[in-house]
Amino acid sequence: MKLVNYKLNSNDPSKFGVKTDTGILDIVKAWEAANEPQSIPLSLEQWLQADENSKKLFQDFVHSNKDFSAFTLAENQVQYGPCVPKSAKIICVGLNYRKHAEESNMEPPKTPVLFNKYGNSLAGHGDKVEIPADAKQVDFEAELGIVIGKIAKSVSKERALDYVAGYCNANDLSARDLQFRTNQWLLGKAIDGFCPVGPYLVTAEEVGNPNQLKIETIVNGKVRQSSNTADMIFYCDEIISYISNYITLEPGDLIITGTPEGVILGLPEYEQDWLTAGDEITIRIEKLGELTNQMTLPLVKNAVKKHSTM
Numbered sequence: 001m002k003l004v005n006y007k008l009n010s011n012d013p014s015k016f017g018v019k020t021d022t023g024i025l026d027i028v029k030a031w032e033a034a035n036e037p038q039s040i041p042l043s044l045e046q047w048l049q050a051d052e053n054s055k056k057l058f059q060d061f062v063h064s065n066k067d068f069s070a071f072t073l074a075e076n077q078v079q080y081g082p083c084v085p086k087s088a089k090i091i092c093v094g095l096n097y098r099k100h101a102e103e104s105n106m107e108p109p110k111t112p113v114l115f116n117k118y119g120n121s122l123a124g125h126g127d128k129v130e131i132p133a134d135a136k137q138v139d140f141e142a143e144l145g146i147v148i149g150k151i152a153k154s155v156s157k158e159r160a161l162d163y164v165a166g167y168c169n170a171n172d173l174s175a176r177d178l179q180f181r182t183n184q185w186l187l188g189k190a191i192d193g194f195c196p197v198g199p200y201l202v203t204a205e206e207v208g209n210p211n212q213l214k215i216e217t218i219v220n221g222k223v224r225q226s227s228n229t230a231d232m233i234f235y236c237d238e239i240i241s242y243i244s245n246y247i248t249l250e251p252g253d254l255i256i257t258g259t260p261e262g263v264i265l266g267l268p269e270y271e272q273d274w275l276t277a278g279d280e281i282t283i284r285i286e287k288l289g290e291l292t293n294q295m296t297l298p299l300v301k302n303a304v305k306k307h308s309t310m
Helices: 027-034 044-049 052-062 098-103 236-244
Strands: 002-007 015-020 023-026 090-094 113-117 128-130 142-148 164-171 201-203 214-219 222-228 254-256 280-285 290-296
Touching (some): 015 027, 023 027, 027 052, 142 214, 142 236, 142 280, 164 254
Parallel strands (some): 090 254, 128 290
Antiparallel strands (some): 002 201, 142 164, 142 254, 214 222, 280 290
């Protein structure tokens, strides 16, 4: 299944839906109309927290032969929100593709390199992302996102994927000039809107093996990154197991797993054409759809003129 958070307009509360062959199904309205005796998760947060039996009831309802046409919207009618909760921990893995480490002139790490973003960085498919006024070197990073579905503490590599709810496209946008002001990367990574995800949370069983997925970035129609998650230094199961040894992972937590070669930072300085207002970036990962966002500049508020009286 492909699960979504969406709105009909920016003033609406967030709704929970499932992408079907005919559009986005409004789960709450469809369930209320069906008048079923059982209960199923009616929000993304509830679905992530639900037990296996509740998730099975949910899936059976979505795949039933009921006529859902009255509760289905065309995708171009909705505004997508982030496909993970705002309360999620966002744990990022750096230098996790062999060729990306090479283009960055860095040694492949011996253990996963971890840093974090926060809920303020989340953005949805179609959202515009503001470039801070003093950021001059903004870069894209296509990444596979892992969404956790069960509490995971000290899990083995062999069992790690059992704790995954699903996967999503992610763009680890990075302001390189802010990122490298200090040895801590936080400032250039955790900017508002600098972690677009979605449009869908695709359930684990639909994706299958996450370590064999084509991954691409397209900027203004031109392919800039093209690789496969098979080039990761640490695979998804290794990453989950490693993090869970130190940090308890909870339903809804997001791990973004690193980016392949082809980022702007990896180019010779004379070829570095940093992202600017109007640039459109699409992240495309096999089985996960396409995540598209446009960069923009902050709105300049009109200054209030003060008049003195004599």
